[in-house]
Amino acid sequence: MLNIFRHLSLVVGVSGLLAGCVVEQALDNLADFEERSFTLTPELQGIVEVREGYTTGVCYPGLLNRSGAQLQILQDWLGSGDPESSLLVGYESQIARGQDPFACNNWSHAAYQASPYFNTTRALPAGAVVQRAVLRFSQRRVDAIDRGVPSEPCNYVVGEALRAAPGPFSRVSGRDNGLPSAPTRPERVVSSGGVDVTRTVANWVSDARVNNGFVIEIAAGAPFAEHDEPDDHAYCASWFSDFQLEITALVPPAS
Secondary structure: OHHHHHHHHHHHHHHHHHHHHHHHHHHHHHHOOEEEEEEEOOOEEEEEEEEEEEEEEOOOHHHOOOOOOOOOHHHHHHOOOOOOOEEEEEEEEEEEOOOOOOOEEEEEEEEEEEEEEOOHHHHOOOOOEEEEEEEEEEEEEOOOOOOOOOOOOOOEEEEEEOOOOOOOEEEEEOHHHOOOEEEOOOOOEOOOOOEEOHHHHHHHHOOOOOOOOEEEEEOOOOOOOOOOOOOOEEEEEEEEEEEEEEEEEEEOOOO
């Protein structure tokens, strides 16, 4: 039994020594690296409109021939004259109420996701080690004419896209068919000072995860809720623009 303990102690000691050598070697290698700052702008960007519509109440076939509700915020964005540089994020939801005695209500929902893509592979040299990364942008709240005041709370979040965005503008049907995402790390809540996405970008640069870009959207729950707004319309949206990804990294010395 004593020999076993001695053997284990020897193994642990050798393992610890090897681990210490690996760490020391890694630190020695990084000692030659140079700290540099990079400011990236999107190589691609676009929005995904996620639509969903359905009826509630007593709906006979003769009552289903309805034009439904008109969702205006997307049309305002498309008609702004500058939809390519600003991205629409948020949601709008409207109900066209039926009349008694057979109240067939027509619900129309839309959520808008923005997806800026930054080519970190092209911007940073091979072997770079990310120290800090911050996603910055400008944000302007949408106040829709004749639609009442925006609904509250209006919370925006950032995620990393789990697949590439299909293009500058795309429309999908069904709340489960939007652009899927995972939370960025260490932060994901949108704030005026930017969002710390250091761990997410570090994983992209080290090839630990695939870079499909970011997703900016309204927090889950609100876009497809059946609201009780007095004017039958609920919305919360902003235009996001001037995207920049600021990265501080250690880069290897030039050969």
